[in-house]
Amino acid sequence: MTRRPLCVICLLVIGWLLVSGKYGMNEDSSWTARFYDKKVTVTGQLVKQEQSTTSNQLYLKNNSISYQSKSYKIPNQKQILIFTDDKTSYRAGSLLNISGVCQEIKEPGNPGQFDLKKYYETKEIQMVLNKGKVLSAGRTYWHIRQFLWDVRERFKRTFLQIANEENASVLDAMLLGDKKELDPEVKKLYQDNGIAHILAISGLHISMLGMALHKLLRKLGISWYLSAAAAGAIMSAYGLMTGFGVSTTRAVIMFLVYLLAGILGRTYDILSALALSAVLILTENPRYLTDAGFLLSFFAVLGVAVLAPLIRNTCSCKNKLLESFLVSLAIQLTTIPIVLYYYFEIPLYGVLLNLVVIPLMSLVLGFGIAGGMAGLIFIPAGIFLVSPCYYILGLYKYLCAAVLNLPLAKIIVGKPDLWQMVVYYLLLLAICLIKSKQKSGEIFKWVWGTAFMMFLISRQPGSGMRITFLDVGQGDGICIQAPGGINCLIDGGSSDVKQAGSKRIEPFLKSRGIRKIDYLFISHMDADHINGIMELLEAYALNLAGENASGVSIRRLVLPKLAKKDEEYLEIEKLAKKNKIMVLYFQKGDKILNGRFSFSCLHPSQNSASEDRNENSMVLQMEYKDFRVFFAGDVEGAGEEEMIDSKELKRADILKVAHHGSRNSTLDTFLDAVRPGIGILSCGKDNRYGHPHVELINRLKRAGVAYYATMDYGALEVSSNGRGMDIRSMKNPKNPN
Known part of the structure; x- marks a missing residue:
């Protein structure tokens, strides 16, 4: 280590960042709170512009804010991100004056949910404006950066002319660092198979392109110094053109160190170059220390530089194919904890798939660049030269789809501590x-x-009972992790959160290492209880092992037994049967017994005949030793009165308050019968229904029920050993009590 002083310096810098806490959340993040939901005017220089067919995003730096005739300066010169419908292309570095509505950047409400606030802070974005309107634009601009932007846009247009839309979007991502138009299905296919790294401008791209360029210049008879200077300048410009993401920055710095070592007649040391790039990046922005892209990029290089040689020596490897496999395995070993921490699952066959993908990448890059450059001059020539990319990208897609059909294609492990x-x-x-x-x-x-x-x-299953009331906005979603590894889900939908299934429910399940749902209960067919479930069922794809290749598998679907089935009910049944999910029908008196815990159905009864979905809600009572939880769905009116009249209601430790805390649910007589210790309200902030209603809150207070709402606390987790219980929240990890 003493022979690598840069490595020592890097370790000291990282240690200092950890001790000082400068890698954490933005200490100035509360500064913008005064502007939330208010219309403001900002002035700053345009440092980045991202355009797609649906939106235009402008990034400003060196900003000032004007609000109510007062001017404010953004602390520490952070960036402002503006979303606008204006499709005008503005020049790099031009001074823009823009009005817009300041948006609150919310923290995640559930475990496993993407942390948008942390992402923006890592990118040093201090404020986000919606409904942006450009009021004026200055004439002065940065000529070099604008030239690179123009080159990038010309290549994008050319790719669309010489390739079909899907392949053009993949080439945009691979060669230009632009993922805005990337087909979501292709992106997910690559992610699920562990080859999404080829979609980012990374060390693989920089080393292939940079080394090829340097060797070409040397073969043309240009001296080492001039060829190194030219290659370094071109690759730096390429990094600037593609946005200088963290992996690109790391790769460019390491490539420049390689060239400098050659110029100085020194031996290139990959670990010293890696350490230098880490020091430079973290000194500029310490928050990259918690960024998935940064960690994966650096640990992958560590795997290649340190672990792969040790494994090769152990195996006395001389076969090229086996050597490639061992390098891929070394990268996997060094990055698995990081992959699990951020993505919760392992693509089992990713190591083997990369043996095909990575060698062919040089051809994709080579023919993609050649086709793009030729297409700038003569479109037919561009089409001819880029055509090999069609077959290679088609092969990638075919192999990814085939691999997902294999047993254990994705192993959901969960988020490690x-x-x-x-x-x-x-x-x-x-x-x-x-x-x-x-x-x-x-x-x-x-x-x-x-x-x-x-x-x-691997995440080991905990003991006891754990119930999580998810924050799905205005809707319901409850996950139960029971003893014996039994997992249950009650409802899953939202009326104000888009893609609640794929963005909130599924990430939570994966973060907890939940591979299968043994019982999926649906209380009734309102959208705010089922649209997330429908989303997951529609994406269901069975592999050769009969498992859901696209996510968490579902064993049994439990529906309320009704005399009359509406359209949504029939659609749920159809999707379940299509995906070979057993369908059970529950009515009053039915039970599911599983060891030390049970589910009892209290409603609907055989005589229930209401046309109102809420009144027909399936109501469940779960018991685990002496611990009892009451899941009321959206029951109210005649349904609630029917249960009260039955005289069969028992005291509950936890009550999932019916209908998100509506005015007409959870009557005093119901509370007297159930006598809950704690009430959980699942509702969205500032919802248009006014939930939870003040009259309902007053009823809970009169009954002495402590209540917690997901809109205030985020996901609420109740754990119990069958006697006592503990409740924790996502937004306030301490016990809400």
Whole structure:
């Protein structure tokens, strides 16, 4: 290590960032709160513009804000992001004056949910404006950056002319760093198979393009110094043109260090170059220390530089294909904890798939650039040269679809705790440092050491009962993790959150390591209870093992037994049967018994004949030892009165308050019968229904019921060992009590 002072400096910088806490949330994030939902005017220089067919995003820096005739300066010169319908292309560095409505950047309400606030802070975006309107634009601009922007736009237009829309969008992402028009299905297909890295401008791209350019210039007889200077300048300009993402910045810095080493007659050391790039990036923006892209980029290089040689030496590898496999395996071993921490699942066959994908990438890059450049001059020539990309990208797509059909294509593990990650890397370090004199001992060490690390990083199921009332906005979604590894879901939908299924419910399930839902209960067919479930069922895709290749598998669907079925009810049944999900029908008196816990149906009864969906809601009572929870769906009116008249209601520790806290639900007589200790309200902030209604809140207070709303606390998690209980919230990890 003393021979690598840059590595020591890098470790000291990272240590200082960890101790000082400067990698954490933006200390100035509350500064913009005064402007939320208010119309303001901002003035700043345009540093980035992202256009798509549906939106235009402008990024301003060196900003000032005007509100109610007062002017404010953005602290620390952070960026402002403006969303506008204006499709005008503005020049780089031009001074723009824009009005818009300041948007609150909300923290995630559920475990596993994408943290948009943290993402924006990592990108140093201080404020977001919607409904932007450009009032004026200055004439002065940055000529070099504007030239690069123009080149990028010309290539984008050319790709659309020489390739079909899907392939053009993939080439835009791979070569220009523009993912705005990327087909969501293609993006998800690549992500699910562990090859999404080829869609980002990274070390793979920079090394392939940079080294090819440098060698070409040398073959043309240009001196090392001039060819290195030219290659370095061109790759730096390429990085600037594509937006200088964190992996691009790392790769460009390392490439420049490689060229500088050659100019100075020094040996290029990959670890020193990696450390230097880390120091430069983190000094500029410490928050990258918690960014998935930064961590994956750097740890992948560590896998190639450190772990791969050790594994190759252990195996005495001389076969090129086996060597490529071992390099891919080394990258997997160094990045698995990070992949799980941010994405919760492992694409099992990604190592093998990359053996095909990565070698062919050089052809995609080469023919893509050649076709794009030729297309600038003569479209037919561009079509001819880019045509090999069609077949390679088609092969990628075919292989990805085929792999997802294999058993265990994606292994959902869950989000590991930080201590698990630390111990994992300490064990990996120990395996690297401990040497055995015999080859068999080395192999034994790697095999069993790796197996133990995999076991350690896997999320183990907890004991007892854990119930999570998800924050789905104005809707319902409840997950129950019961003893014995039994997982249940009650409802899943929202009337004010788009894609509640894929954006909130499924990420939560994966973050908890939930691979299957044993019982999916649907209380009734209102959209705010089923549209997220419908979204997941419509994306359902069975692989060869009969598992859901696109996400979490569902074993049984439990529906209220009704005499009359509406259109939504029939559609749910159809989707379930199509996906080979067993359908059960529940009515009053039916029970599901599973070891130490049970579900009892209290409503609807055989005599229930209301036309109102809410009154026909399936009402469940769950019991675990002495712990009882009442899930009321949206029941109200005649349905609630029918249960009260039955005299069968029991005291409950937890009540999921009916109908999101509406005025006409959860009557005093109902509360007297159930006598809940805690009431959970699932509703969205500032919803148009006024939930929870003040009269309902007053009824809860009179009954002495402590209540918590997901709109205030985010997801609420109740855990119990069958006697006592503990409640925690997402937005306030401490006990709300």
